Amino acid sequence: xxxxxxxxxxxxxxxxxxxxxxxxxxxxxxxxxxxxxxxxxxxxxxxxxxxxxxxxxxxxxxxxxxxxxxxxxxxxxxxxxxxxxxxxxxxxxxxxxxxxxxxxxxxxxxxxxxxxxxxxxxxxxxxxxxxxxxxxxxxxxxxxxxxxxxxxxxxxxxxxxxxxxxxxxxxxxxxxxxxxxxxxxxxxxxxxxxxxxxxxxxxxxxxxxxxxxxxxxxxxxxxxxxxxxxxxxxxxxxxxxxxxxxxxxxxxxxxxxxxxxxxxxxxxxxxxxxxxxxxxxxxxxxxxxxxxxxxxxxxxxxxxxxxxxxxxxxxxxxxxxxxxxxxxxxxxxxxxxxxxxxxxxxxxxxxxxxxxxxxxxxxxxxxxx
Amino acid sequence: xxxxxxxxxxxxxxxxxxxxxxxxxxxxxxxxxxxxxxxxxxxxxxxxxxxxxxxxxxxxxxxxxxxxxxxxxxxxxxxxxxxxxxxxxxxxxxxxxxxxxxxxxxxxxxxxxxxxxxxxxxxxxxxxxxxxxxxxxxxxxxxxxxxxxxxxxxxxxxxxxxxxxxxxxxxxxxxxxxxxxxxxxxxxxxxxxxxxxxxxxxxxxxxxxxxxxxxxxxxxxxxxxxxxxxxxxxxxxxxxxxxxxxxxxxxxxxxxxxxxxxxxxxxxxxxxxxxxxxxxxxxxxxxxxxxxxxxxxxxxxxxxxxxxxxxxxxxxxxxxxxxxxxxxxxxxxxxxxxxxxxxxxxxxxxxxxxxxxxxxxxxxxxxxx
Numbered sequence: 001x002x003x004x005x006x007x008x009x010x011x012x013x014x015x016x017x018x019x020x021x022x023x024x025x026x027x028x029x030x031x032x033x034x035x036x037x038x039x040x041x042x043x044x045x046x047x048x049x050x051x052x053x054x055x056x057x058x059x060x061x062x063x064x065x066x067x068x069x070x071x072x073x074x075x076x077x078x079x080x081x082x083x084x085x086x087x088x089x090x091x092x093x094x095x096x097x098x099x100x101x102x103x104x105x106x107x108x109x110x111x112x113x114x115x116x117x118x119x120x121x122x123x124x125x126x127x128x129x130x131x132x133x134x135x136x137x138x139x140x141x142x143x144x145x146x147x148x149x150x151x152x153x154x155x156x157x158x159x160x161x162x163x164x165x166x167x168x169x170x171x172x173x174x175x176x177x178x179x180x181x182x183x184x185x186x187x188x189x190x191x192x193x194x195x196x197x198x199x200x201x202x203x204x205x206x207x208x209x210x211x212x213x214x215x216x217x218x219x220x221x222x223x224x225x226x227x228x229x230x231x232x233x234x235x236x237x238x239x240x241x242x243x244x245x246x247x248x249x250x251x252x253x254x255x256x257x258x259x260x261x262x263x264x265x266x267x268x269x270x271x272x273x274x275x276x277x278x279x280x281x282x283x284x285x286x287x288x289x290x291x292x293x294x295x296x297x298x299x300x301x302x303x304x305x306x307x308x309x310x311x312x313x314x315x316x317x318x319x320x321x322x323x324x325x326x327x328x329x330x331x332x333x334x335x336x337x338x339x340x341x342x343x344x345x346x347x348x349x350x351x352x353x354x355x356x357x358x359x360x361x362x363x364x365x366x367x368x369x
Numbered sequence: 370x371x372x373x374x375x376x377x378x379x380x381x382x383x384x385x386x387x388x389x390x391x392x393x394x395x396x397x398x399x400x401x402x403x404x405x406x407x408x409x410x411x412x413x414x415x416x417x418x419x420x421x422x423x424x425x426x427x428x429x430x431x432x433x434x435x436x437x438x439x440x441x442x443x444x445x446x447x448x449x450x451x452x453x454x455x456x457x458x459x460x461x462x463x464x465x466x467x468x469x470x471x472x473x474x475x476x477x478x479x480x481x482x483x484x485x486x487x488x489x490x491x492x493x494x495x496x497x498x499x500x501x502x503x504x505x506x507x508x509x510x511x512x513x514x515x516x517x518x519x520x521x522x523x524x525x526x527x528x529x530x531x532x533x534x535x536x537x538x539x540x541x542x543x544x545x546x547x548x549x550x551x552x553x554x555x556x557x558x559x560x561x562x563x564x565x566x567x568x569x570x571x572x573x574x575x576x577x578x579x580x581x582x583x584x585x586x587x588x589x590x591x592x593x594x595x596x597x598x599x600x601x602x603x604x605x606x607x608x609x610x611x612x613x614x615x616x617x618x619x620x621x622x623x624x625x626x627x628x629x630x631x632x633x634x635x636x637x638x639x640x641x642x643x644x645x646x647x648x649x650x651x652x653x654x655x656x657x658x659x660x661x662x663x664x665x666x667x668x669x670x671x672x673x674x675x676x677x678x679x680x681x682x683x684x685x686x687x688x689x690x691x692x693x694x695x696x697x698x699x700x701x702x703x704x705x706x707x708x709x710x711x712x713x714x715x716x717x718x719x720x721x722x723x724x725x726x727x728x729x730x731x732x733x734x735x736x737x738x
Contacts, residue, residue, distance in 0.1 A: 039693055041688060041693050069662065069686075069687040073662065077681060077684075084684065294445065311454055314452075321438065324410045325412060329694075
């Protein structure tokens with residue numbers, strides 16, 4: 001690993017690990033949950049809110065920022081950290097997932113992907129080299145290899161997409177020029193353990209500073225997801241961070257860490273918030289529900305976030321009924337705080353060698369509501 | 370004035386005054402600009418944001434809160450301060466303006482007004498006694514007499530509405546029971562100086578702890594507004610706060626203070642923010658404009674608010690183009706900060722006997738852009 005990046009493992013409890021990933025914009029304690037700021041903003045929150053809930057690593061989206069406002073503009077304005085006023089580490093995905101899920105696909109070939117913008121239908125082309133060039137303009141600390149996301153139950157397509165992903169990963173390594181960015185490879189292969197095994201072996205062989213598991217949480221069962229994580233993490237090197245892309249309920253964090261995952265991200269906490277739903281230590285709550293109309297209780301009685309320290313469920317329900325923007329902000333603060341806090345609790349439990357008892361207890365409480 | 374409230378005049382510069390209005394939830398330094406939290410939330414901002422921009426007095430809306438979530442619910446939950454987590458002074462209007470502008474009017478008579486809810490069309494009736502009962506349930510520090518807003522250029526109707534407003538103000542005084550709320554009377558009379566004069570004399574005769582001017586900023590010219598303020602303030606007692614309802618551009622603050630106004634409120638700063646527009650010391654700015662796309666400048670180079678200290682016009686323009694909620698939050702912080710800060714600058718200028726030079730200089734700059 002270059003002088004700009006290092007990964008130190010502090011402790012483990014079974015396959016669960018506590019570590020520190022060092023980047024040019026600071027240390028990332030792992031396990032960690034990274035809030036998603038798709039368009040260079042974590043929806044409805046200011047960076048000050050994010051600091052208050054101890055957010056550290058933030059995600060931003062290559063596909064979205066390339067289309068609007070443009071990666072060259074962000075580069076001209078000093079890069080993503082300055083643009084969105086986030087001084088801590090940032091990770092950008094490669095745009096692969098969005099090209100395949102949002103962009104109308106015109107053509108996929110071994111060279112790259114031609115797609116239509118979901119904004120105005122204009123034609124664009126991403127290649128591995130282009131994805132790296134965009135991410136170098138954005139300037140995040142962690143950047144991702146360009147990958148192809150297959151339909152996870154289609155074995156033939158999953159194999160083809162996996163091989164292309166491997167080829168593209170090699171080209172991303174070649175294309176990369178900046179030394180202050182860590183490129184992570186992405187393991188693909190759908191729900192097929194033998195494909196995932198081959199993919200993990202190939203991606204591990206690239207000896208990148210970190211590795212990710214892509215193509216999960218896209219419709220497969222939790223059991224299938226857990227099996228794939230186990231198969232892949234048995235192969236990915238222990239001494240490098242492992243990032244489970246796009247995954248992030250409280251249950252997923254515990255189940256992922258248990259299987260050796262270090263980094264998580266997900267839009268769920270902020271998306272749920274905009275749809276009235278809050279995480280609690282006893283499961284999920286719909287705050288739009290009439291039963292909360294008279295409740296003087298906070299969302300979660302054990303929570304120390306700004307929302308739970310200051311507002312009742314009745315008030316938040318009123319904001320939802322009145323279609324007030326503040327409801328999304330208050331629930332987002334709570335939901336993100338809860339996942340960030342959970343990752344910190346998990347980390348402490350690992351350091352104290354207590355994660356093996358913490359995990360089942362927490363999972364049990366989550367199923368209480 | 371009761372022991373719960375007092376108004377102290379510290380200094381004046383011409384008709385402009387600097388003072389302190391003391392309430393059970395703290396001192397209100399005047400002149401002051403009060404952000405509007407129609408539905409018990411200043412749109413897109415947390416109370417923490419409001420503390421950061423030194424907000425003190427906040428407005429909330431009787432008509433809206435009566436309909437949703439209901440004043441009895443708010444009372445049951447401990448009152449408005451607790452409900453919306455605002456420990457500083459709150460003012461509720463009487464609902465008069467909204468009943469006449471939003472509610473479909475069924476019937477106005479000398480007893481009260483029957484109207485339809487703008488939410489579900491349900492029939493409701495407000496009387497002066499009802500408006501006070503609701504405001505006592507809400508529990509704001511300053512409450513307003515129930516008034517009738519006329520079409521300002523219709524002299525016959527303006528006179529009739531004014532007389533009713535006077536009658537209703539007397540009934541509000543009778544109906545009021547709480548000692549920890551200050552009832553302000555409202556001067557009406559359209560754009561007609563002779564009506565305004567009679568109204569000011571009547572309202573002043575009620576000897577209430579504060580007086581307001583209603584029915585302005587509803588379509589009349591600035592000159593007409595200034596004339597009415599002068600006519601009314603020549604009559605309203607000097608030793609009580611004067612509140613100009615629903616008025617609040619930077620120009621209006623200066624022109625109002627110059628004519629003896631102490632308290633302002635307006636939805637404009639937050640409404641403009643949701644429509645891409647920002648106040649600056651050199652006039653108004655449309656941040657959605659393409660010319661800001663590459664601008665590394667803050668909204669206002671002299672501004673010390675969180676938004677101007679951390680974000681470029683280019684970033685805010687990007688948020689607007691991407692329809693991100695954060696744009697409303699960031700511009701609202703700036704717009705409110707600017708008016709609250711301006712009121713503080715005005716106050717300091719009055720204390721230093723410099724308002725007469727500050728006012729024309731500031732007004733000139735505002736017309737620069």
